[in-house]
Amino acid sequence: MNRIDRISAILIQLQSRRVVKASDISERFNISLRTVYRDVRTLEEAGIPLIGEAGVGYSIMDGYRLSPVMFTKEEATALLTAEKFVEQLADAATIANHKSAMYKIKAILRSAEKDLLEDIDPNIQVIINNQQPKQTANNYIQNILDSILQKNVLSIDYFAHHSQKDTKREIEPVGIFCMDTNWHLIAYCLLRKDYRNFRIDRIKCLNTTDKKFNKQHPTLKAYIAQTAKEKQLEMVIIKVEKKVYPMLSYQKYWSGFVSEKDLGDLIEMTFLTVSLEGFARWYIMFADSAEILHPESLKERIKTITQNILQKIDQPDFLLT
Template sequence: MNRIDRISAILIQLQSRRVVKAGDIASRFGISLRTVYRDIRTLEEAGVPVIGEAGIGYSLVDGYRLPPIMFTREEATAFLTAEKFVEKLTDVSTTAHHRSAMYKIRAILKTAEKDLLDTMEGSIEVLKSRSQRQIDNQDHIQTILNGIINKSVLCIEYLAGYMQTYSRREIEPVGIFYLDSYWHLIAYCRLRSDYRDFRLDRIRELNITDSKFEGKHPLLKDYIAQTASEHHLETIIIRVDKKMLPYINEQKYYNGFVSEVDAGDQVEMTFLTTSPGYIARWFLMFGDQAEIISPPDVIKRVTELVENITRRNVLPV
């Protein structure tokens, strides 16, 4: 990205939030803080009313707005791709709101960009996995987000997975995330006096109450990071022959898959898990086409499993 495009992008970033930290700008564009300061100074010299506060960040004077923005073709198709995901992976209300926003975005596109989206409409599709669950066409996501915004206590009727019975809970919502084909809600449960993970497909009824909660809850990303630390997640690295990837690419996400690196004829995969024993058993499915790099404990577990299988399945002489 050249400097002119970067400075324009920084101005748009400043409009997107009330306060933007210099470190966030530097991280986004891969530049030094000194370069950020120089770019901000260029905006100021161009007449943009930027307010900078030491230790806080940059903001624009209230009321300042850019004229209508033109999107690039790549940005326009990215919006279309996102629309496909929203339609398949969220609830009815979220889909409707996103579609309304897309109408507004399309309205400011140039004719060529509108034609491009019309052409690409049938060339992008998102299909649900067999394991994906619907949210029963209820508007849980928007209700939860409204609860977070307004600090409203939610009342839910929830099916506990281990008891298979419904219970009524009052909860203080923290955040939602999508993992392994399910939407999850992290909330403080007043019944249990602790934070809990609620799967949205198990919520039969959800309502916003008139009660407000005053306590300050952790950010969702901080809670997830803290939970991962408390559960003593173990790092496991394996190398798999590339010809096996079509058979395990979907399964890897259920075993704590984090990342992968090309290693010639193999792919090196990294997993974070609380159940190394489970990964050891999963590894046996394709172990003749793979190897465990670390830790030694998982190698030992696999070896013991193979020895036990051999011992119990000896052909008669």
């Protein structure tokens, strides 16, 4: 990306949030903080009313807005792809809100971009794996998000899977996430006096109460990280050849998949697993097309397992009978 495009992108990023940290800009564009400061000065010299505060970040003076931004072909296609995911994984209310937002976005597209989206639309589909059918989502996601913002206590009727019983709870919502096509709500349960993970499709009834909560809860990211630490999850990082990557499918989620990075012919994958032993035996399925980066203990366990396999294979037939 050349400097002019980067400065334009920084301006758009500054308009996307109330305050943007210099470190966020640096990380996004892979540039030094010194370069960020220089680019910000360029925007100021161009007449952009920026407010900068040490240790806080940059913001644009209230009332300043650019005219509607035009999307590139790739950005417009990415928006359409995201819409396909929302249609498959979100609840009805979120789907409706997203469609409304997409109509507004498409309204400012140029004619060529509108034609592009119409032409490419039939060629993009999101299909839920037959082994993990899409859950029948209720319309609670927007209510939950509103309660997080307004700090309202929620009252829910919940089916507890482990006890096979219906329970009534009052909870302070922290955040939601989607895993294996199921939406989950992390909340502080006033009954249990602890944080709990609620499957949203198991909530039979949800009401927003007038009660407010003042407790400072951790962010969803911080909660998940802390939970992983408490459960003594082991981080595993591997590289997998792209030719075998599609075969991993949903198995990667069962092994604690967290994230992945495209390295050209390889995919770097990060996992948090509760059992290195179980991960090792899954890894052997595609080990000839992969490499373990971390931890060393996993490499040693793989060596032991494969040596045992070779010993059994090399034994004469009469020793096996």
